[in-house]
Amino acid sequence: MRNALIRLHIHAKGLLLLLRPHRWLGWAAHPLRFGANTLALSAWIARQRKGPDVPNDFHTFRRVHARRERLHEHVVQRLGLHDSPIDYLEFGVFDGRSFRWWLAHARHADSRFHGFDTFEGLPEQWGAFAKGDMAAAIPALDDPRGRFHKGLFQQTLLPFLRTAPFVEGRRKVVHLDADLYSSTLFVLTALGPYLRAGDVLLFDEFNVPNHEFAALQAFQAAWYVRTELLGAVNNHYQVALLVL
Numbered sequence: 001m002r003n004a005l006i007r008l009h010i011h012a013k014g015l016l017l018l019l020r021p022h023r024w025l026g027w028a029a030h031p032l033r034f035g036a037n038t039l040a041l042s043a044w045i046a047r048q049r050k051g052p053d054v055p056n057d058f059h060t061f062r063r064v065h066a067r068r069e070r071l072h073e074h075v076v077q078r079l080g081l082h083d084s085p086i087d088y089l090e091f092g093v094f095d096g097r098s099f100r101w102w103l104a105h106a107r108h109a110d111s112r113f114h115g116f117d118t119f120e121g122l123p124e125q126w127g128a129f130a131k132g133d134m135a136a137a138i139p140a141l142d143d144p145r146g147r148f149h150k151g152l153f154q155q156t157l158l159p160f161l162r163t164a165p166f167v168e169g170r171r172k173v174v175h176l177d178a179d180l181y182s183s184t185l186f187v188l189t190a191l192g193p194y195l196r197a198g199d200v201l202l203f204d205e206f207n208v209p210n211h212e213f214a215a216l217q218a219f220q221a222a223w224y225v226r227t228e229l230l231g232a233v234n235n236h237y238q239v240a241l242l243v244l
């Protein structure tokens, strides 16, 4: 019986693909993916804790950009990052606003800050933003602890990792602010072998179902990396996760 059902399933799938369903249902691929990812995001949000040690403003009617810095300040305070050495990696630097914030708040002399960006804008369209939007000059820095890596992450990250940049036992703070699914998934999968318990993942456009959120889901499904919420603001637009 089981074998008959398996054979039926195989033949039905073959016949369905023979009908070239993409020709008449191709238009439905995006809404279906968006719907499935929205359901997964809703389930993810329902599982998250909230309390005095885990700030989480869900649900709020007001999105306030300054809350992002309050979330980052919470992470700095809770993990004592003001005065302990960290490796800070930012993917999506644009004009350097968040990069400078981290330089100013993680003050330990041995901390290192690496910013990655094309500085020529987004490599793909993202929602209302076109390919090439968010281009910016490489920000000037007066702090020798910071460095920028210009180019696509897909071209700069693996050579950077081959230089053995991390000190075992030193916490990594990875700030994922590239907006796109492809960019975020590439970075997470490339960093997979280097992530350790206690590292921090910051997301900046997390609750967009088909992008940063979907990239984290795909990464965790493949790498079995578990995380716990450190805090979230603006209805999970920005989230901070601790690697377990």
Ligand SMILES: C[S@@+](CC[C@H](N)C(=O)[O-])C[C@H]1O[C@@H](n2cnc3c(N)ncnc32)[C@H](O)[C@@H]1O
Binding pocket: 091, 092, 093, 094, 095, 096, 097, 098, 099, 116, 117, 118, 119, 120, 121, 122, 123, 134, 135, 151, 152, 153, 154, 177, 178, 179, 180, 183
């Ligand atoms: C939202 S902006 C970053 C904002 C910045 N973190 C801040 O808060 O000030 C997103 C940036 O990601 C960069 N980006 C996206 N995908 C990339 C990729 N695959 N390689 C390099 N840069 C990328 C874009 O060039 C853009 O500057």
